[in-house]
Ligand SMILES: Nc1nc2c(ncn2[C@@H]2O[C@H](COP(=O)(O)OP(=O)(O)OP(=O)(O)O)[C@@H](O)[C@H]2O)c(=O)[nH]1
């Protein structure tokens with residue numbers, strides 16, 4: 001790879017709906033470029049890309065995987081192709097987010113038999129967000145009931161006339177390159193001429209001098225057309241449409257040729273650091289790279305995947321993790337070909353490579369030359385939308401579970417693992433059932449078997465009026481007795497009040513030395529709750545009277561008296577339960593609006609607003625968390641996978657009395673079961 005100039009490198013990401021043929025294309029590319037001696041297939045487990053156990057079992061891609069090869073174009077130029085195969089399945093969208101953040105172009109794959117699908121739209125929107133130059137590949141034209149022109153029309157209806165075919169299918173089952181085919185079959189001759197005209201126009205439009213020449217009736221040279229088209233693709237004015245039948249090796253050459261001619265090189269797309277400064281894309285510039293993926297490889301150990309934006313990364317050296325301010329040592333620099341790695345001496349700006357055995361480096365960290373302070377912007381990953389409480393099947397495996405799960409989450413930016421300090425559960429959150437199921441399988445391979453359950457809601461208790469509480473703790477058992485009596489008032493704490501505890505004892509009815517013991521009792525009572533066993537929040541407690549005994553009073557006696565008086569006070573102060581309320585943003589096609597709002601109302605939700613965004617309807621609502629644990633699956637089944645949602649906690653609110661009764665009854669039953 002050493003002798004391939006950066007101008008001849010193409011980094012791109014394959015994206016599209018699940019089953020559209022991205023992995024089949026990956027296998028075809030690698031076979032075509034001589035990087036695999038046979039044409040692999042995900043159908044029989046021989047794919048160069050879908051090799052993971054879960055991928056083979058489910059016959060879908062799960063991880064984003066880079067591949068590296070060289071292709072000799074028709075013009076005799078050697079281009080280095082670095083591309084990333086991504087999963088189309090919604091649960092693994094985080095992989096698409098990471099891969100697209102480090103690519104210079106996107107290749108959106110569409111199966112002609114299915115047309116534009118949810119996953120196609122997701123990929124397209126990601127390209128739009130990143131301003132990523134892109135092309136479209138139509139696959140599946142060998143399937144029954146498919147029609148190229150109809151599929152193209154559907155594409156142009158949605159994304160406009162900037163989507164122009166550069167390859168056409170021919171009547172004999174082959175393909176024809178619009179711009180460079182020497183031998184145009186008769187059935188497409190007319191269409192080729194028409195398309196050539198519109199492509200030349202697109203090329204001319206990127207450059208004032210060219211458009212003058214073109215309008216003046218002069219013909220443009222092949223090089224002018226080529227450069228003009230590349231400029232148009234880079235500016236998003238042209239989206240070339242290709243045709244491939246990967247399994248029949250039809251259109252693969254034309255596609256790679258087109259990518260070489262039309263997609264930008266790493267230097268033609270400006271990269272900016274976190275401060276918005278342009279990064280100098282030269283091998284001699286200071287080294288700067290971003291970590292977009294990491295994986296624990298069974299043979300190599302921890303592998304960290306980088307995109308280098310500037311400078312040179314030599315093997316067997318030291319670098320700085322700028323984000324963590326930590327020095328790191330590493331051995332080889334690797335080119336990645338799916339499962340295989342090839343060690344190389346050095347990598348340069350524009351390269352997507354991996355290094356092994358970094359100790360302090362995680363996804364989104366910036367690596368740089370020693371002493372460097374410059375950072376690349378972080379990739380914004382989607383927030384997890386589905387959670388389960390997770391426990392080890394075997395008692396005593398809890399520590400092992402924590403370690404194994406954290407390790408998996410380190411390499412998976414859309415998996416979060418937190419211990420809820422209120423419910424004391426370990427909560428695993430991800431992008432959907434399949435994502436979490438895959439995680440459970442990975443845990444099993446790490447020898448930890450787990451049970452999943454719906455997480456507990458972290459309810460809280462509080463009061464809505466003032467209540468009196470009193471308890472006299474008096475015990476005479478053999479020798480020294482126990483004595484302590486406390487009178488107190490419980491009331492709501494106002495937002496401007498700082499102190500939750502007020503000592504209103506006058507005349508020494510309780511000696512001040514026992515006050516801390518009473519406070520301890522109140523703390524313990526507040527943690528246990530008085531209504532349904534949930535922690536007490538936002539109350540003010542004033543201790544105003546009591547009595548003591550010279551000999552029998554003790555700290556423990558006052559602690560018990562405080563706790564019990566507080567429980568009585570709470571019950572007299574019109575207690576209520578509070579529950580977490582989530583702000584939920586649901587995005588669906590318009591005709592689902594009625595079903596979605598009806599369902600949200602049924603979930604005790606409050607609709608805050610509706611509007612349109614990117615051709616989708618967006619509903620914002622506030623819904624109790626207790627109603628949302630299954631929403632990810634429910635929304636998918638209501639919308640056939642076309643809906644998506646985001647949510648975050650907004651605040652706590654009072655649980656309505658009818659719902660609270662059920663929660664209290666459940667808490668009482670749980671307590672009885674424990675006893
Ligand atoms: N007939 C036909 N089948 C194809 C074509 N391309 C892919 N397939 C088949 O379609 C199925 C799905 O292909 P994949 O390449 O695994 O799809 P993918 O886009 O990688 O799917 P995900 O990894 O789930 O996102 C496989 O059975 C392929 O053999 C094509 O052009 N024609």
Ligand SMILES: [Mg+2]
Pocket residue numbers: 022023024050060061085086087088
């Ligand atoms: Mg795939």
